[in-house]
Amino acid sequence: MLMGLFNYWIVVVLMMIGLYIVIAHGNLIKKIIGLTTFQTSVFIFYISMAKVDGGTAPILADDIIQYSNPLPHVLILTAIVVGIATTAMALSLVVRIKEAYGSIEEEEIQQQDNQIQEDEKNGRQA
Amino acid sequence: MIAHLPVLQVILPLMAAPICLMLKRAQLAWLFSLIVSGLAFGVSILLLQQVMTSGVISYELGGWEAPWGIEYRIDKLNAFVLLIITAISTTVLFSAQASIAKEIVTSKHTVFYTLYLLSLTGMLGIVVTGDAFNVFVFLEISSLSAYALIAMGNDRRALWASYQYLIMGTIGATFILIGIGLMYQMTGTLNMEDLSQRLPEVAQTRTVFTAFVFIIVGVCLKLALFPLHLWLPNAYAYAPSIVTAFFAATATKVAIYLLIRFTFSVFGFSFSFTIIPLQTMFMALGLVGIFIASTSAIYQSNIKLLFAYSSIAQIGYMVVGFSINTVAGLTATLLHLFNHALMKSAIFLALAAAMYRLGNVQLNNFHGLGRQMPLTMAAIVVGGLSLIGVPLTVGFVSKWYLLTALLEQGWWPVAILILLGSILTVIYVWRLVEVAYFKEPLANKAPVKEAPLYFLIPIWTLIIANIYFGIDTRLSVQGAQMAAMSLFGVTP
């Protein structure tokens, strides 16, 4: 059982490392990197599902009888595109945030926002 | 053409988006988007009629039968939701040009409309499809366009809000992807109808259990169910006002649709409610959400933030109705889906009008606004009454159905808590009403005029709908009831 599922378990470890990076780190770019790691690990997970022992790539050729499953490949191709699209959007947000806040660390940004909120509330009472 | 309506519903805004990108003048882009959205609304009406008369519509994309090809499957539930989304989209678009003229630089207006159409496409695509992976793809279309639209707000906090939404939303979407993968592994199919037939054999495996949990958590992130709601208040508050008006009424509704679709149609409600204590969990989380969000709303000085928290509370009501797991409970949830869309879009459109005239939505700018912008404030008041659940408004109808559904099952402590929630709503609505009507305008603020017609027409259309559907409840109640009954497999 261990060998049969070992592949999947390592992939789970990879996914969790990616998820950990996203939540634990305050630097916005590290978060994005964590997100991409998480997503790439999910892709590896799907593709591991598709593998058939003794099979080959799903390109039809005359002398091959056993193929690996092509459907997860299709799904993951789409998912990779979705992943890069998300990464591009996230990176452009980071560029704009750096211009607006002067920092890309979560705590510093949060601090600046809390400052504004305090000012707005005091502005009301003034 | 009639046979192709299901795909037209999604293709219309989808192909319109690249065309919109190539239009040079903002006015033209606006008019074009408005027409496209109106056509989509027309298609949804035709689809609803067709479903009501001839039953479930199935459309094979590519001519390949499911599950080898992708199937579009329209039953009473998604026809109902399609109607709501397209109606709100068209109404909100009417005010869009006026609103973004003051909130977004002119050079980005065509890009704005392109993103709006893409967001509409994404939402419609999620609702119409009968294929689980297709849901993921269109979920990402709607999410990506949402992140961009929110970030176009002119406050820098919009950027940070959009980033946080992006991180949380992508984690949610990836969870859904993991869930779909696990389901696929145990059944070999992605088609929802096929899944519902193949899952019962493998229902007791740990893998299916894990798949279910991941999908539910992913959907709850998009739903902003407590405690996964942290992205919503800032995203709604700092986005361009018209974007908030659109999303507040549609984005979370689509997430509720997904929740219902996965628990009822794919996994089956008997499985979903027994495998994990879904009823207790959702009822508890819904109630906690109602109370915490309503209380947070009371302390806000940014009116958009106030109503954003109010939205989280309203989602709590919908989730409580869902958790009752009876036809009556689900009817109440679907009814509230319809009614809340009407309420919130009216309120946020009115806030967009206020933003247009005032430049911001801080509470201290609302002093005396009742006299300076009478029609706009009156709209907010009626919307607020609807949120509280005053008779003659749609809010009352939803609350009534929810309370009766609860009492039917003997959940009267929960019913009392729901009523307490309404009292909290009274408090935060009264805060705004008091300032607007009973305080004099502050000395250093310039007087403002009433909002232009571009705002007033759609706002009052929605308000009148609020009252009309509060009195003549046939369409909304019947629609919700028939959808709920079909999901439980009960023939009317």
Add this chain to the structure above:
Amino acid sequence: MLLIFLVVVAIAIIRMKNLFAVVMLTGIYGLLSASFLVVMDAVDVAFTEAAVGAGISTLLMLVVISMTGHRERTTRHKPLLALLVVTITGGLLIYGTLDMPYFGSADAPIHNHVASRYINDSMQEIGVPNIVTSVLASYRAFDTFGEVVVIFTAGIGVLALLSIAHRPEDGDKTGSFNDSLNEQHLIVRIVSKILIPFILLFALYVQFHGDYGPGGGFQAGVIFASAIILYSMLFGLNIARKVINQPFIQFISAIGVLLYGSVGLASILSGGNFFDYNVLSNDHITGQHLGILLIELGVGCTVASVMIIIFFNFAGRREMQQKNEREHNKNQELS
């Protein structure tokens, strides 16, 4: 074995503070994943992952950290919350894998239901040897359409956030500045001038050969875009913009999506459902080939143009920031 390397790289990413190194490690992670995917028989996917994960993604991140800074601050808040979430999620996932069919087993449900028809019948129904292409471009063409729209949306989103209106006189001034810098990279410039036509040719090969081997519209689009990006990195953004200007590239991205959709509409007008290629021609195999060719072309157009749009916007923003800094420093010196 490869998986162990992946874990090592991932842990290194957590621990390192120098963002430049972290981005490079991410590129390595992508490349290792691609290698693993080849071992798993997923050649199309590996191709795409290599181009995207090790290529475009690393490139964009490098451009961004050149604008936002190279180091991460030391404070790493919420490690406990993160550990909690990760342990619960990971534990749940491992629990879920206990009932899964073993890795590589041929009698798992997924190999016997939907997939068997794709493998056995796709030659008669579609006539294309690469099964992944026939599933992607015909059986599940609508998902791929959604994918094209996703990448289009990302391009528009980047446009919305990062684009700046260009004034022609700025271009000429900064053009000369860039030229002087780039003369230092003489060898790279000459080599790339030789290579770029071959890269473009390779992109076209991948585009049209996707039916018979790994490849297709998406990979081709990324390769095509990399050639243009290489050119603009070495010869300056302004010269590249003169060759490929902003309105033109936006037009191409829109055309790609519309081309894809028009194939579907053509199917409807010929009497079939949306994306039913069988009705596009008298012989259904020809119809399938025609449909697949056209939609792959649409995918290639949109992907290439969106990648170029994204890069140009990021680089353009960087140029703007550098210009503002130079003016700021000049003003400080004067005062």
